[in-house]
Amino acid sequence: MSDIEIRRATADDLPAIVALLADDALGAQRESPDDLAPYRAAFDRLDGDPHQYLAVAVRDGRTVGTLQLTVVPGLSRRGASRSVIEGVRVHADERGSGLGTELIQWAVDRSRNEGCRLVQLTSDATRVDAHRFYERLGFEASHLGFKYHL
Template sequence: MSNLEIRGATTEDIPAIVAMLADDPLGARRESPDDLAPYLAAFERITSDGGQRLVVAVRDGRTVGTLQLTVIPGLSRQGATRSIIEAVRIHADERGGGLGTQLIEWAVDESRREGCVLVQLTSDATRTDAHRFYERLGFEASHVGFKLAL
């Protein structure tokens, strides 16, 4: 994985991030790469929140991966801080080459630096390949998730 940099996302990265979010059957139904306005507004909210890390993986000047890490202080587990990994995406040309592992390892290391005692993530029930990937990295399926669309 030569020439790879994992860094905080910038406004200029938003089109590439949105394209990766839209590049699968689930994302194709819920993302709108032709209208970046809501994503740019969300990016401003993310960057103004100190508990958020939106990062990109860049290789040779090209954005090839992304994830969002949220650090959450809490009362449970004796006042433990935890993190949540969201929106992990790898460009189609880079899948299967270890980049996803590097991004997740970055997120786990960053969580440790932030004093987190637990790293959590969710994955859509239909993403069985992703489930196997996370299990290979040591994550355990431990909860049942619920959502309420508003």
């Protein structure tokens, strides 16, 4: 996919990123593309943190994918850092094109370059297609996750 550029997101990318986040049944319930103010504030926090990588995939000037990569330093596993992949989205027109694989490989490579020993991600229990996708890429379902809403 040599015509895809994966790069760090800028504030100008926010409308396209939020549109991608909102473009499915779960995202439509959680996201508000008509009000970018909270996303701008969150972007400023992410952009100022060297452990955060909000990435976009761009083809012909159009944002067609996104993900967030967080590097987490730790004490466990002999002081190993790990990375967490979140918010993976591929535009509906690009699904099945290999773009998702390219985005995840970018995140794994970036994690390795940052000295991480483990890459982890979570996926909503209802996203069974995504689960198969991650397993095809070598990820293993290894933990049971819990959330506490504030």
